[in-house]
Amino acid sequence: MDVVVTQVFNGLSGGSILLLAALGLALTFGQMGVINMAHGEFIMAGAYTAYVTQNVLGSAGLSLVVSLPIAFAIGSALGVVLEAALLRRMYHRPLDTLLVTWGVSLVLQQLARDVFGTAGVDVPAPEWLGGPVEVLGFSFPRTRLFILLLAIAAFLALAAALRYTALGRRIRATVQNRPLAETSGISTRATDRLTFFIGSGLAGVAGVALTLMGSISPNLGTAYIVDAFLVVVVGGIGQIRGAVIAAFLLGVAQSWIEYSTTASIAKVLVFALIVAFLQVRPQGIFTVRTRSLA
Amino acid sequence: MIGAAALLTVGLVLSACGARVDSADPSGAAAAPSCVDTSGNEIKIGFLNSRSGTMAISENTVFDSLSLAAEQINAAGGVLGKQLQVVAEDGASEPTIFAEKAQKLIRSDCVAAVFGGWTSSSRKAMLPVFESNNALLFYPVQYEGLEASKNIFYTGATTNQQIIPALDYLKEQGVTSLFLVGSDYVFPQTANKIIKAYAAANGIEIRGEEYAPLGHTDFATIVAKVRDAGAGAVFNTLNGDSNVAFFKEYRNLGLTPEQMPVISVSIAEEEVGGIGVDNIEGQLVAWNYYQTIDTPTNQRFVEAFKAKYGENRVTSDPMEAAYTSLWLWKGMVEKAGSFDVAAVQAAADGVTFDAPEGTVTVNGENHHIAKTALIGRIGADGLIHTEWSSGEPIEPDPYLTTYPWASGLAS
Numbered sequence: 021m022d023v024v025v026t027q028v029f030n031g032l033s034g035g036s037i038l039l040l041a042a043l044g045l046a047l048t049f050g051q052m053g054v055i056n057m058a059h060g061e062f063i064m065a066g067a068y069t070a071y072v073t074q075n076v077l078g079s080a081g082l083s084l085v086v087s088l089p090i091a092f093a094i095g096s097a098l099g100v101v102l103e104a105a106l107l108r109r110m111y112h113r114p115l116d117t118l119l120v121t122w123g124v125s126l127v128l129q130q131l132a133r134d135v136f137g138t139a140g141v142d143v144p145a146p147e148w149l150g151g152p153v154e155v156l157g158f159s160f161p162r163t164r165l166f167i168l169l170l171a172i173a174a175f176l177a178l179a180a181a182l183r184y185t186a187l188g189r190r191i192r193a194t195v196q197n198r199p200l201a202e203t204s205g206i207s208t209r210a211t212d213r214l215t216f217f218i219g220s221g222l223a224g225v226a227g228v229a230l231t232l233m234g235s236i237s238p239n240l241g242t243a244y245i246v247d248a249f250l251v252v253v254v255g256g257i258g259q260i261r262g263a264v265i266a267a268f269l270l271g272v273a274q275s276w277i278e279y280s281t282t283a284s285i286a287k288v289l290v291f292a293l294i295v296a297f298l299q300v301r302p303q304g305i306f307t308v309r310t311r312s313l314a
Numbered sequence: 315m316i317g318a319a320a321l322l323t324v325g326l327v328l329s330a331c332g333a334r335v336d337s338a339d340p341s342g343a344a345a346a347p348s349c350v351d352t353s354g355n356e357i358k359i360g361f362l363n364s365r366s367g368t369m370a371i372s373e374n375t376v377f378d379s380l381s382l383a384a385e386q387i388n389a390a391g392g393v394l395g396k397q398l399q400v401v402a403e404d405g406a407s408e409p410t411i412f413a414e415k416a417q418k419l420i421r422s423d424c425v426a427a428v429f430g431g432w433t434s435s436s437r438k439a440m441l442p443v444f445e446s447n448n449a450l451l452f453y454p455v456q457y458e459g460l461e462a463s464k465n466i467f468y469t470g471a472t473t474n475q476q477i478i479p480a481l482d483y484l485k486e487q488g489v490t491s492l493f494l495v496g497s498d499y500v501f502p503q504t505a506n507k508i509i510k511a512y513a514a515a516n517g518i519e520i521r522g523e524e525y526a527p528l529g530h531t532d533f534a535t536i537v538a539k540v541r542d543a544g545a546g547a548v549f550n551t552l553n554g555d556s557n558v559a560f561f562k563e564y565r566n567l568g569l570t571p572e573q574m575p576v577i578s579v580s581i582a583e584e585e586v587g588g589i590g591v592d593n594i595e596g597q598l599v600a601w602n603y604y605q606t607i608d609t610p611t612n613q614r615f616v617e618a619f620k621a622k623y624g625e626n627r628v629t630s631d632p633m634e635a636a637y638t639s640l641w642l643w644k645g646m647v648e649k650a651g652s653f654d655v656a657a658v659q660a661a662a663d664g665v666t667f668d669a670p671e672g673t674v675t676v677n678g679e680n681h682h683i684a685k686t687a688l689i690g691r692i693g694a695d696g697l698i699h700t701e702w703s704s705g706e707p708i709e710p711d712p713y714l715t716t717y718p719w720a721s722g723l724a725s
Contacts, residue, residue, distance in 0.1 A: 022542075030534040037532070138371040140558060140588030145566075152568045161566035164534070234531045235558035235588055239368075243531050243555075278535040283526045284498050 025158050027279050028272065033164040035271025036171035039264060040229050041244040042251035043174055044222035046263040047215055048099075050252050051195045054107055054216075055114055057121040059248065060241025061128035062098055062220050066091035066227020067236045068136060071143050081146035084228070091224035098128075099220020103213055111212075125241065132238035140237040149232065163232040170229055174222060175264055181218075182260065191215055195258055254294055256304025265305055270294075348448070349424040352653050357396040359384070359640075360403065360419035362430035362440075367407025368554075372632070373432050375584060376454055377402070379633035380429050382622055383640035393644045394653070401425055409439035416440045420449045426653045427452060427643055429636065434458060434500055441466065448655055452643060454636035456579070456601070458504035459712040460723075462680040464659060469639040469674075470632060471602050472682050472712040473508055479687035480549070480577055480600035481512050483702050489546035491519040495536060495560065496551035498525040505551050505579070507723060508714070515719030521545040530556050533563040540574075541567055550578040557581060561593040571596035577689075582630035583698060591696045601631040602685040603671035604698040612670040628697070629670075638669040642676060642683070675707065682710030 041063060048054050073087035074080060102124060110116045149166055152159035182188035193201040194211045202208050230240065251270060255262030270290060278286035298304075351358070361380050363373040384398045392398060401423045403415040412431060419425045420443070427450040431437045434457050444451045444465040456471040484492070494509060496502025506523060513520050521543040524536045537560065540548055552560055557578070564576065577598040583605050586594060605616055605628055615637065619629050642665060647653055650661035663678020675684045684707035690698035714720035 026538050027535065030538060033534060034532050138374075139584065140555060142558075142588060142590030142593075144590055144592050145562075150565075152566065159568060161563070161568075163562075163566050233559060233562060235555040237555060237588070243529055274532075275535050279539070282524060283530055283536060287527060 031272030031275035035268035036168040039171045039267035040226035042248040044219040047219035055118045058125040060245035061125045062095045062223035063227040064241040066224035070228045070231045091228045092221040095224025096217045096221030103216040140235040143231040256306035259306040262306040356399045358425045360425035360428040364407040365404040369407040376636040379637040383637045409435045412436040413439040416443045452639035468682045469635045474711045491545040493545040494523040497553040502551035537563040548576040583628040603631040603634040605629045615670040
């Protein structure tokens with residue numbers, strides 16, 4: 021029983037980290053079809069934002085809260101610059117986009133190395149996130165609870181924005197049928213830019229959360245980018261809820277297999293499961309039904 | 315001077331066949347005569363460290379301390395009256411590049427000796443190059459043992475100078491059970507083989523053994539297993555960034571050094587800052603050198619290093635071993651009265667140096683050096699303080715032939 025509760029929690033927690041890393045990507049890759057290899061570096065930028073904020077403010081508790089919106093702003097600014105400078109010129113050339121954004125990710129990594137040094141830095145967790153919470157005899161690390169709540173909050177906010185706001189309607193319309201959306205008077209250019217703004221901002225937020233878990237170094241993003249793409253692909257392109265289900269499924273699968281085998285084998289088996297799943301259902305868990313001919 | 319075409323051929327043969335051919339049969343091709351130029355009042359030496367790529371963070375520090383040693387040796391009159399002229403090459407964190415650059419340093423720069431390498435894979439890649447050219451490499455990092463080339467001097471610890479003393483210390487502290495956590499590659503797996511043999515012979519129970527892929531970032535499950543196993547101590551051979559995630563998780567689950575100490579063999583002064591002092595304070599490490607060693611020799615070393623590179627820099631075990639390696643080479647050359655490789659090898663036995671870690675002595679037979687083992691505790695200041703010492707230098711025994719329980723490990 022102990023093991024079940026602990027491993028389910030660890031799985032959900034692992035899933036929430038995946039979800040945070042993938043949520044932004046579910047917008048830019050899932051909705052717009054842009055393969056942004058620099059998404060991991062936007063996460064890294066968010067993590068360094070937390071580091072800088074903490075050094076400026078001094079207090080760990082305050083700076084964690086303050087750095088969330090700042091990291092969103094920095095991530096989204098990077099995203100908008102990338103979109104306006106490069107991506108909009110190659111929307112229908114996915115391979116070029118892949119190469120260009122990979123180049124951008126290398127540039128950003130080197131920039132971080134030059135500014136912050138190659139050695140990892142540390143962002144101490146605030147006092148109120150130190151240690152575990154005891155519930156019914158089980159102990160749950162507070163940092164993991166915080167990330168779980170943050171991931172759920174980020175998802176709910178994004179889902180609500182997509183469903184209930186005018187902006188969300190424009191994004192959905194553009195995804196479903198771009199020419200029809202355009203003829204209906206929606207500026208797809210502006211919509212694209214806004215989608216990228218939000219997606220990249222979420223990467224920044226993920227970066228702040230990750231400072232609670234692991235090392236903050238210039239290659240932080242590379243550790244998460246592949247998993248993030250997997251989540252989006254398994255979840256189904258064009259679907260936010262697919263990403264949520266995929267992230268938690270992958271998290272729980274990883275933690276369960278890891279518990280009964282080893283971390284290396286769990287990684288291999290999860291990859292094998294994903295490949296097998298995509299053989300049966302190449303479109304992912306959910307698909308967007310569209311009448312678009314494109 | 316060797317012709318460019320011949321050099322190219324050697325390079326092609328090496329890269330085409332894989333360097334292994336030469337190591338399998340070192341006597342097969344006669345080594346070309348050395349091209350080291352000893353006529354002038356300068357002598358060339360090579361530094362071969364990863365200045366770029368993933369290992370750069372570690373190897374740059376070794377390069378810095380090697381440069382300091384070269385500068386000091388030149389200021390003190392050089393080696394056999396000749397000033398050192400350093401040729402620096404970048405191994406780029408890539409074993410094949412290490413082999414190529416070693417070849418270049420030996421055959422085209424004609425250096426008298428090469429200093430550097432960090433990962434075991436880089437050393438293994440360079441070994442056949444040094445053996446087939448009959449040249450010298452000084453390797454400054456603790457490693458998994460089970461090797462003794464006559465063309466390499468190993469100035470970092472072998473297993474009986476780091477891992478076995480760490481186990482002796484834990485046993486002395488009354489630890490009766492261990493949990494092994496390591497990265498999934500050669501060093502942790504070899505180290506854990508030795509630890510398990512030691513444990514079997516000393517009545518220590520191994521409660522669990524977990525490996526994480528290099529770069530693994532989520533340690534929730536592994537740390538949960540560690541907690542549930544309730545061992546007396548954790549033996550940690552994780553490498554790189556994984557340590558950060560591991561120690562953060564360890565602390566987040568409320569585990570403390572008092573409850574279950576973690577002893578690490580890959581975390582030195584340089585790494586403590588990135589992990590966060592809060593997360594690792596009070597935990598144990600095993601090395602042969604700490605910045606805090608309170609001797610005049612070490613104080614001079616630390617002061618000179620900080621004066622050259624900045625007050626906020628720290629000194630660590632591999633840096634000290636690299637610094638020491640250059641001085642040991644000077645000692646060997648001056649004892650031999652020659653830069654000739656065979657003469658240096660013949661003179662090596664018994665050469666000593668008053669190093670920052672204490673007096674070290676070269677073992678002429680296996681080319682390792684006798685070093686004092688130190689168990690350290692990480693303090694709130696981010697530095698490591700000696701907790702236990704083997705008291706005297708331990709003779710190197712890379713194949714563990716003097717430990718009855720280790721028979722069978724070397725095969």
